[in-house]
Amino acid sequence: MSNIEENYPIFDSHAHYDDEAFDEDRDAVINELKNNNIVGVLNCGSSVKGSRMSVELAEKYDFIYAAVGIHPEMANELNDEILEEFKSFALKEKVKAIGEIGLDYYCDENPSREIQKDVFIKQMELAKELKLPVVIHDREAHEDTLNIMKQFKGLNGVVHCFSGSVEFAKECLNLGYYIGFTGVITFKNARKIIDVAKEVPIDRMLIETDCPYLSPVPLRGKRNRSENIKFIVDKIATVKNMEINEICCKTILNTKGLLNLNF
Ligand code: NI
Numbered sequence: 001m002s003n004i005e006e007n008y009p010i011f012d013s014h015a016h017y018d019d020e021a022f023d024e025d026r027d028a029v030i031n032e033l034k035n036n037n038i039v040g041v042l043n044c045g046s047s048v049k050g051s052r053m054s055v056e057l058a059e060k061y062d063f064i065y066a067a068v069g070i071h072p073e074m075a076n077e078l079n080d081e082i083l084e085e086f087k088s089f090a091l092k093e094k095v096k097a098i099g100e101i102g103l104d105y106y107c108d109e110n111p112s113r114e115i116q117k118d119v120f121i122k123q124m125e126l127a128k129e130l131k132l133p134v135v136i137h138d139r140e141a142h143e144d145t146l147n148i149m150k151q152f153k154g155l156n157g158v159v160h161c162f163s164g165s166v167e168f169a170k171e172c173l174n175l176g177y178y179i180g181f182t183g184v185i186t187f188k189n190a191r192k193i194i195d196v197a198k199e200v201p202i203d204r205m206l207i208e209t210d211c212p213y214l215s216p217v218p219l220r221g222k223r224n225r226s227e228n229i230k231f232i233v234d235k236i237a238t239v240k241n242m243e244i245n246e247i248c249c250k251t252i253l254n255t256k257g258l259l260n261l262n263f
Helices: 026-035 048-060 072-077 080-090 113-130 142-151 166-174 191-199 226-240 244-259
Strands: 010-015 038-044 064-068 095-104 134-139 157-160 178-181 205-207
Touching: 010 157, 010 205, 010 226, 010 244, 026 038, 038 048, 038 095, 038 226, 038 244, 048 064, 048 080, 064 080, 072 095, 072 113, 080 095, 080 113, 095 113, 095 142, 095 157, 095 244, 113 134, 113 142, 134 142, 142 166, 166 178, 166 191, 178 191, 191 226, 205 226, 205 244, 226 244
Parallel strands: 010 038, 038 064, 064 095, 095 134, 134 157, 157 178, 178 205
Antiparallel strands: none
16 A cells, blocks of 8 residues: 655656745755655756756755756757856766756747757767766657657666657667656646556656646646655556555666766
């Protein structure tokens, strides 16, 4: 029997505590996480400012690790100077990944597909050079995302907030990637991602909030935070017919393996 009230250890593999949604009470929220059994958080940069702040948070809090990168919506921010800055960040001990990077064809107001692809490729090259894993954002751009991933064989990473089909998930697994699951799996219309969760072996799953966004049911619409991962884990335990504790422990091992952590 699983019991959602028990405090199992959790690693939030994708969070944005740099987001302005936390401007009022950031330190208070982060200080509470540790008391609530959050053993680790990968804070992912989306912009230049967010990446800098991600590094600062990782330096301030021992259980926070940083990813630096430019999200496709912000693709216009990337230039050679920023790439150099990211390179210098990578020398820091707590910077563990390049992300979030990728393609987002959902919104017409985003930078053009050509610009997004160019910026994605430049950051994949950076990850390869620095020997760091990547955190990939793919929204309605599965085919182009996969084609670029295939050009960088040997790179490891996670396809975060996975939204593709079972077939696409299998292609990502074949390339060695992990699949990231968010609160979306608790939503009413979650059939597609539930099918993916059934197929992806537990040793290739990561769990993440993407906070402050994507709060799971029953907190949908509210500001999200890492403790809410318990609702995601509970759902995955039901879908995969496994114990909550096993899901937590295995996904912590997966995250530590990907990010090369040894705590
Ligand atoms: Ni994100």
